[in-house]
Amino acid sequence: MVKTAVVFFSHEGNTKYAAEYISAITGADLIELEPKEPYPRGKVSKYLAGKDALAHKMPELKDYEFNKDNYDKIVIGTPVWAGNPAPPINTFLAANNLSGKELAFFACSTGGNGDKCIDYMMKTAGANPDSLTLNLIDPMKKRDTAKLQEMEHWCLKILGSYETDELWDLYDADRNPTGETMNRGAEIPEGRYHIVVSVWIKNSEGKYLMSRRSMKKGWCPGAWETTGGAVDAGEDSLTGGVREVKEELGIDLDPSTGKLVRSVRSDGLQDFYDVWMFEKDVDISDIIMQEEEVSDVAWMTRDEIDKLWDEHKLHILLKYYKEII
Secondary structure (H helix, E strand, O other), rough: OEEEOOOOOOOOHHHHHHHHHHHHHOOOOOEEOOOOOOOOOOOOHHHHHHHHHOOOOOOEEEEOOOOHHHEEEEEEEHHHOOOOOOOEEEEEEEOOOOOEEEEEEEEEOOOOOHHHHHHHHHHHOOOOOOOOOEEEEEOOOOOHHHHHHHHHHHHHHHHHHOOOOOOEEEEEEOOOOEEEEEEEEOOOOOEEEEEEEEEEEOOOOOOEEEEEEEEOOOOOOEEEEEEHHHOOOOOOHHHHHHHHHHHHHHOOOHHHHHHEEEEEEOOOOEEEEEEEEOOOOOOHHHOOOOOOEEEEEEEEEEEHHHHHHOOOEHHHHHOOOHHHH
């Protein structure tokens, strides 16, 4: 399994928000850099921060745990200060020789001037010119769908492609079947999409059946979610959802009782994401978990699901959940 770290410094929260989002999707370890003398906030801080960044200063950092040999990929993120990375990033790069490592970089700014900042980090780190880069504008303050999809698509590139024998049917942007198929994990052709399902099960007490992803999963390991996955070639959305629940939890659902409560197209992930709702009482003791997919299950209230979201323990793709429950 590929091991990834996201190393970042954040001052006003934008970079931390992006780092946590990237970590949630890729399963990367989060390593936050903090200067021993914190930067002040307000108008004065912008002047001092810009001055230090232009001078490429290297402040002393609080202790952090990082060993480059423990990671296959290292993602580095920073706010943009006067067109440069924040000084704590300079300290980190000076203290760690990352040449030869697979690196990726992202920068957060208010005006989109992150390219110069990223170029400086790449040169300082001795990065491959083809390293993945992402220039974000106020990702926390402007959480629109396009920005989220941009980050999701970038995360898929970090995870990299792989191929299995499982086949997906492909569709055009209007969800018309193209007659084409592809192997799961391969790079999806431009202009093509596949179908992904998420199945919510609600019991007579108004609770929802949540499952926790195996820590062996490359995508959002350990996150709580509702059962779902990619629809196989030859299946429709509902059939795929019912199959996923049977495989992962050993629960038989009656397809005629399922209701499609949400369906969206994601250009970032190149999929049609369908959400199904079923009502069924199931005893937790009767659930048969598929070990390579699921590590735990629980019936949860809306408040408990809210808490998972607030603690960044809910699968990032379930960000829509308040719309349906």
